[in-house]
Amino acid sequence: MSQRESAERRTTKPSDTEETTATRGEAAASADLDSDVDSILDEIDSVLEENAEDFVKSFVQKGGQ
């Protein structure tokens, strides 16, 4: 899936739209799962350390046991 398709899909929440209700069928379960994944990723986006590169590079530990 391209980033763009993915971004568009994320903006569509099944509970908000009539279309989704109309197309409820065998794809519904999978759509629910997708929207669940999207909302988890959105939440994680909001808590993830802002500068990933700095965060990863500055995590330097002394060895332990």
Add this chain to the structure above:
Amino acid sequence: MSVHRVMGIETEYGISVPGHPTMNAMVSSTHIVNAYAQEVIAAGRRKARWDYDLESPLRDARGFDMSRAEADPSQFTDDDLGLANVVLTNGARLYVDHAHPEYSAPEVTNPRDAALWDRAGVLVMERAAALASRNGSSPPINLYKNNTDNKGASYGTHENYLMRRQTPFADIVRHLIPFFITRQVFTGSGRLGIGQEGRSMRYQLSQRADFFEVEVGLETTLKRPIINTRDEPHADPEKYRRLHVIVGDANLCDVATYLKMGTTSLVLAMIEDGALDHVDLMPRKPVSEMHAVSHDTTLGHRVALADGRMLTAIEIQMQLCYLARKYCEEQAAGEIDEQTQDVLDRWSATLTDLSNDPMTCANRIDWVAKLALLEEYRSRDGLDWSAHRLQAIDLQYSDVRHDKGLASRLEARGRLDRLFTDTDVERAMTTPPDDTRAYFRGECLRRYPEQVAAASWDSVVFDIPGHESLLRVPTLEPLRGTREHVGALLDASPTPQDLIAALSVSA
């Protein structure tokens, strides 16, 4: 035969001070421990120090002592005087070990409690870090329940199991090596990076595997061995050995911790009872097989056994799981206790699920839960495995803050199965288990905070007004000092003087 035995988990936490990369880790770790000690244990009251009298970290299970001159200084545990080191009312030890804050959970008698008091440690660390930044003694400090910085350093999550002294150590080595190499399929916490320094950005099952270089040895900080021979039972050495297991990962999933402790306890029971005497699953090259199993997330790698067979890690685990079930059924004559039955059932179900589709274990096994999240990010954002964001996710999965830690976020969403409620875990932060000597230790600290001068796994030391010397109460038997054993005695002793008098009479 069951999963029940005296056991416990000790965890060194990763520590970082954002914006202050050069801050000395011993100093920041000391801030963590002191902040918790000062504000939580007892503001202004005495902090019980650790009693080092019986520590002997250079004693080797093979029957000889390493001289201190031969030992690497990092192997000493008693020269860190001055570093923060306290005992908590839940019976745990919170201290600074090798530039990491460490929580050594109290001794418990079963895997469920081991997982609970280990999890209480995450909450202790979260609270300690919050207090350290609030009291202004240091800039904000972040803590991680993981085992590597992906730049060459590793720090441990050690399991301890009390075993019968008479079990030959050679049997332990022969049967545990194949078990440890293959249990990674459900105990691994997942790591983005291959090799000690994370040179190649591929995903593997275990945080720790690449840091193991030899099969058997005393060291824990260098040339790490799959079987660690440290023989420091913290109990009657004639009766007991404490098996010190250093190969494990720090788990965030309750079920993973529970299975790790439960299955290992079952395998140890079979070794003690000679039930594996005719089984030989020893790999030809244990160390490289340990790495190879960890590096194959398809779980298809075949381990070359010394006898020529080629078996996958799951096949080896399934065989041990089958033998354990059969042995429990024979021994218990159909009356297997509930927790042992639960461990056996979860063990076999998890192995079956892993062999069908590892992703079905994203609700209970850390490496799968983290991999699922990484794959979702990759798919949404088209990320290459070398993306810094993926490495950040790997790291932040283990952040102890409930609102920042990604395992915690997944759990809050219902994506990870829980074995405990928040109330269970909060209670375990301050309350000891009922059924080991940790009960006596923790209760003495809670009831007589002014008069407990020091404590350790095998002692509580009182400083009683009017007595010139300190009074040391040895607690060498891990299964004494339980609520059943001393609960009434403690209730009848409003002061430590009363307790000492009562103990002298009953001794």
